[in-house]
Amino acid sequence: MAQMRYEPRPQEFGAAADPVLQGSPRDPGVIGGDDGAPVVAEDDDVRARRIRRRLLIAGGAIVALLAALVFLLNHGGANTDFAPQDVAQSVTVISPGRSSVAGTITATGTLAARRPMPVGVVGEGGNVVSIPVEAGDWVRQGQVLAVIDRSVQTEQARSLQAQIDVAQADLRLAQSNLERANLLVDRGFISQANIDQLTATRDASRAQVRVAQAQYREAQARNARLNIVAPAAGLVLARNVELGQVVSGGAEALFTIARGGEMEVLARLGEGELAQMRAGVPAEVSPVGTQERFTGQVWQVSPIIDQTNRQGTARIALDYDEALRPGGFATVRINAGALVAPLLPESAIQTAPDGSSFVYVVGRDDKVARRPVRLGTVTGQGIAIAEGLDGSERIVLRAGGFLSEGDTVRPVLQRPAAPRPAAAPQPAS
DSSP: OOOOEEOOOGGGTTOOOOTTTTTOTTOTTEEEOTTSOEEEOOOHHHHHHHHHHHHHHHHHHHHHHHHHHHHHHHHOTTOTTSOGGGTSEEEEEEOOOOEEEEEEEEEEEEEEESSEEEEOOOSSOEEEEEOOOOTTOEEOTTOEEEEEOOHHHHHHHHHHHHHHHHHHHHHHHHHHHHHHHHHHHTTTSSOHHHHHHHHHHHHHHHHHHHHHHHHHHHHHHHHHTTEEEOSSSEEEEEEOOOTTOEEOTTSOOSEEEEETTOEEEEEEEEHHHHTTOOTTOEEEEEETTOOOOEEEEEEEEOSSOOTTTOEEEEEEEEOOOTTOOTTOEEEEEEEEEEEEEOEEOGGGOEEOTTSOEEEEEEOTTSBEEEEEEEEEEEOSSOEEEEESOOSOSEEEOSOGGGOOTTOBEEEEEEOOOOOOOOOOOOOOO
């Protein structure tokens, strides 16, 4: 008896009717069961033909798909679905050209006396009994700033003066004895040896007078040093002594004087800006907290660079004014001359880990290359590039932090804005 197998109806699963499963009269493998349901008697040949047919259909589909893919790869130049330019990032670039930049360097600095002179005790010191000046006073050269008690020194000077009188009396006596002896030597009452002895006594008395006089002048000089005087005319900036204070030589300076009242600004500049400085360059100084402006001149450029912050100092001389207070801050604008260079916005300039600056340049092949640059003057229109660019390059304007050297991009050129004319400097107040 042939093996019987129950086959579910296609409509039970919502599938399309299969002639083989529905017991088509052309299919000899279909017979009816006792309850009228279709029962399929399927042998191995029928099953093998069905599997072979499905494999042929699947293989044909794969071959057709591969043929279509090969066609698209070889002849799909007009189709942009697989074009590499869609993968490239779109970036905005700028070709800055070259502009004339006013060489104005802005910096901050500290106000100070140009030639500060500390004044202290040059003698033996003592108790301060008089201070006739205050901070902020103008003094002349040699004017007394403070007086130290000299009561003991005065008595010592009087004693030395009395010693001069004693020595002079001894000199007069020795001179008289010598003169009398000279009158008696011719009569033979006194020998020549006695004359020589009296002459030596006279000379020693004369020397004693000179010694006493020198000691007295020394005492007078020491007493004069008990007056603390101004070494030069100028403005008293600080007074560090009070009445009754005991002072001595080598201690802290009692007064600080700005010679001639001259002031200066110690402006801190980067090494690139410092290289543009020359002595004699004019500058404009605005103290913090005031609207006043003062005209000065760079009189000294620091010969060294601080290794910690890569900065140096430009010293700007100023005439005295009450608004210039040493120790305060000021804004300095230094005229460094004109510079013709490319101008770039800050967004186009990148900073390397070592502190150097660079930009991304897009070449003719639309690949990004890293270009080191040296920054120049900072203006309201951008930052001048002193070295590294000639202005004809295509510079990545933004998104430089998301790029790497060698990346392929789609550059979108942005025209640089026309530079605005620089504002004329206002006259100093």
